[in-house]
Structure formats: structure tokens, C-alpha cells
Amino acid sequence: MKIKVLISVIILILISACGDDAPKLSRLSTDAVILAFGDSLTNGNGAKEGESYPAVLESLTGRKVINAGVSGEESTEGLARLTDALEEYQPKLLILCHGGNDLLRKKNAAKMETNVRAMIQLAKDKNIPVVLLGVPKPGLFLSTAEVYKSIAESTNVIFIENLVLDVLKDKTLKSDTVHPNKDGYRVMADTINSVLQESGAL
Numbered sequence: 001m002k003i004k005v006l007i008s009v010i011i012l013i014l015i016s017a018c019g020d021d022a023p024k025l026s027r028l029s030t031d032a033v034i035l036a037f038g039d040s041l042t043n044g045n046g047a048k049e050g051e052s053y054p055a056v057l058e059s060l061t062g063r064k065v066i067n068a069g070v071s072g073e074e075s076t077e078g079l080a081r082l083t084d085a086l087e088e089y090q091p092k093l094l095i096l097c098h099g100g101n102d103l104l105r106k107k108n109a110a111k112m113e114t115n116v117r118a119m120i121q122l123a124k125d126k127n128i129p130v131v132l133l134g135v136p137k138p139g140l141f142l143s144t145a146e147v148y149k150s151i152a153e154s155t156n157v158i159f160i161e162n163l164v165l166d167v168l169k170d171k172t173l174k175s176d177t178v179h180p181n182k183d184g185y186r187v188m189a190d191t192i193n194s195v196l197q198e199s200g201a202l
Helices: 002-015 053-061 076-087 099-102 109-123 147-155 163-169 182-199
Strands: 032-038 064-069 093-096 130-133 158-160
Touching: 032 053, 032 076, 053 064, 053 182, 076 109, 093 109, 099 109, 109 130, 109 147, 109 163, 130 147, 130 182, 147 158, 158 182, 163 182
Parallel strands: 032 064, 032 093, 093 130, 130 158
Antiparallel strands: none
């Protein structure tokens, strides 16, 4: 791994790791399934097959990680799809990264928030804990959309606020303006793995 990428990993772990007041997770058994659900950021656009963050996370955790990312999907479509995905894969953990396409296309922000909240509730109704990733809002100066912090605080889920933001701020970690490259996805996987360890899941 490049030195700069390694440094980025360390920095991102430090700023993203859960604090003492963050929710804790039950330890995932070795045969537990993790569902990574989202859009192109989950699918792995900008990298080759096997280089997405779910693929790398699977190798890091030793648990099966399902890549349920659909490129171009908006939150309304994601909400409609999630019920079947939870039923099919029976995950013990949901990693949710959604709403970016709503933000890019300037769709109704309140509707996006409602949809993401509903996705979290679908998982909670099945006693599936959630790790939520914040997504940047478009603009000259990138910043994570504030709505994600509000959602995380009110639903009491583990929240990695600036992981995607910090990857996309580093030109060496992205393939285009909105997608990481293989090194960026590696940083995402490394950071998520660290947070799962911090929370007690691993």
C-alpha cells in the first residue's frame, strides 16, 4: 500500500472511530452475513471487480459481506429494494450508504431523509444493527450533508460521518469527482473494519 494511502487510513480511523458514547454491537459470529447496501459507492464504481469496499471488507473481517450496491439508485428505489434484500440475505449487520444520488440530482431533501430513516427502521424491526455512512452534498467545498448526523443521532446507530467525504477530498483516492478508486475503497474498508472492532462487532 502506498505511504500516502496508509497515512490516510490512519487519519480516517482516528477521526471516524466511535467514541465511548457510541452504540456498541454484539460480536458477529464467523458465519454472520454483513449486508453493504447502497448505490455506486457501495457497488464499487471506479474500481475493478473485487476492489469495492464490501469485497475488501470481507477479506478484512473474515465474514461474508454482500455487495448490494446499485449504481444510480435513488433513496426511494433503495427503500423499495431493501425489504427483499434483508429477507434474502438475513444479515446480522447492515452498512448503509445511501442518498447520494438524491443529493446530486437535487431531489427533495426531506423525502430522502424520510427514506433513509425508513431503511434504518426496516433493519431495526428485524433486530439488525446499522452502521450509517455520511454522504457529501454537492458544492464548491465538499462537506457531509448535515441530515445524516441528525438521522444517526435520533436513530442511535453507529455513524461514520466523514469517511466518504475525506476519501473524495483526496485526489489520489478517487477515480472521478464522486467515486473512489481502488485505494479509496481500501481506505473505506479499513476504516469500517476499525469501527467494527471498536464497537465490539469483531
